[in-house]
Amino acid sequence: MRMLLRRLSLYLVTAWVAITANFILPRLMPGNPVETLIGQLQGRVTPQQVRAIQLAFGMGLKQNLVQQYFGYLGQLMHGNLGVSITLSAPVSSILRSAVPWTVGLIGVSTILSFLVGTLAGTMLGWTRGSRFDSLIPLTTFFQAVPYFFLGTVVLLIFGSNLHWFPVLGAYSSNLNPGWSWAFVFSLIRYGELPVITIVLSSVAGWMLGMRNMMITMVAEDFVLMAVAKGLPRRKVIMHAARNAVLPSVANLSLAIGLVVSGALLVELVFNYPGVGNLLLQAVLNEDYPLIQGIFLVITMTVLAANLLADVMYFILDPRTRTEAAI
């Protein structure tokens, strides 16, 4: 427990450093970032927008750096990330509408890919050298194909030509978002193709990792012991898998950290309304407050995911708990 608290404090420090970097970096740019921004708008700027830019980089131009810094921290505490220049809306509310789409799509895909890959890897590792090994080159092929190519081809064949799956967007445009059965059903139907392609292109990693760990574990004495104990095969495999899965779980936690950011290509190909699309727009339009806000959210998710990985490892592997005991 003490060790966990120590890790937690480490993460708090890291988070603070990340936030501070997020504050300082724009101010290290030559010139005044606010003036640069206003200059880029070439006079077509409303007082509201000027205020928005000021808010984004601190409270106002008349404060010194320290005052600005604490102002910025204070704004953050209240969830105020400034106002987007191009969308003329608070960054926090823009993010709030974009993040759930991405988290839903990529989160479901990542977990599905992990489950399928780990299960397949367990079986492949146990039955090494069997005909099931032909799954490996097949899935590796899908991982090797560039995602935008795979996505586009799948979209063209199964969406546009065969009409097996609906295309473009996250739900049928005839429906209003809400918790109705029709909407949820439409959400799932529209999500199928992106999820399938993501799983297809990422499952090989999970599968190979788990398979290789299983092969190592199967040779371990405790697996021989499990057989000698007369346990049913399922339980023997569990003895090996329980140990083999540890690195995969750590990787899963880290993959979850990328859930918020790692969806640019998927969202472009399937025209999905998420953070990836938003970030692209923000960068193209040099919408600094929005970019800053997105980066902050991504940084925080990655940090949270790292913490999750630590906690998971702590729970799953007792050997990591003894640091203080020795």
Added chain:
Amino acid sequence: MSTSSLPRAPHHDVAPSDETALTSAKPESNDLVLEVKDFSVDYGWGERAVRAVRNVDLDVHRSQVLGIAGESGSGKSTLVYAVTRLLRSPAVITGGDARLFLEADKDIGSDARTLDLLGASERELRSIRWSQVSIVLQSALNALNPVLRISAEFDEVLRTHRRDMNRHQRRARAVELLELVGLNEDRLARFPHELSGGQRQRIMIALALALDPQLVIMDEPTTALDVVTQREIIGELRDLRARFGFAMIFITHDLALLVEIADEIAVMYAGTIVERAPAASLHDAPRHPYTLGLLNSSPPLHGEHRELVGIPGSPPDLAQSLVGCSFRARCPYALERCAREAPPLVGIEDGGRMVACWLHDGSPTNLPEPLRRKASPTARDDLAPRAAKEVRS
């Protein structure tokens, strides 16, 4: 190589091989637990197959401690793991016969029966695994699942084989077993890495006894331990054996240690048994040059120090087909005949011991002096209590 001249035990034809693996027969008129005949194991197939175990006969009597000694690669572990069907591919059992004679077990309500280990189905094997034949491995750290508490190891074994026990009974049994090996019940909540090597090995022993097996296989259980702990554990094992009467196969390369615990010792070399004799006789009066070499190369546990002498050379490549005696290249007494014919394992000295060596073909003049020593009849009696006393003090 054939060992057909070996005197066959009278019960051999009691359970013909064409019967099903599980034969409900009356308790047979012998006290055997395990009988292995003409057993061979290869690693791999075809020309390059390594013939790790070749035509071995072995039997273990009830409550007997049979020691198997030999250097690394002599096939001692391969033999035992193959017999218990724990070997995995690419090991292939290429011939032979292995039977387990099970007594009626009141705990699980089974009758006395004979199990053909090589013909047994996966289910039949599972039913005797651990409940009748358990095993203790060399490294307890690797043999215990690193992510499970000790209590889970006991719980799993009891839950699998004693379905009628509830959680409290299983816990009580685990505590009782730990007491047997002198460990406190608080060890149950620990993980393997939190225990010392000696504690882990004691837990393995307690675990092996959990279901009152008839045969416990000890695969170098003390090799990874320091000498003091080694002696303690050997003493405890001897006490436990006396108390519960299980038979034991004790595999080690340490012949001196084996003399402390074994009733009988079989010495293996290059996949065959080269000598088998009561422990004390083998120790005091070896009859095979290899046994002599092994004894000269390990420090004696008792008596004055003497110079240690290694056996020159290295074991033969078992992937090559062997002609003649496999030990001949390293043997100081090799005869011309040893290059042509492999010596069979035959009874000598009124059949009380067996040796596979041409030097013992009946003409004592051939016999070098070190292989002619007489075993003192009291050797064993002399040795055993002294060792036990030392362990306790």
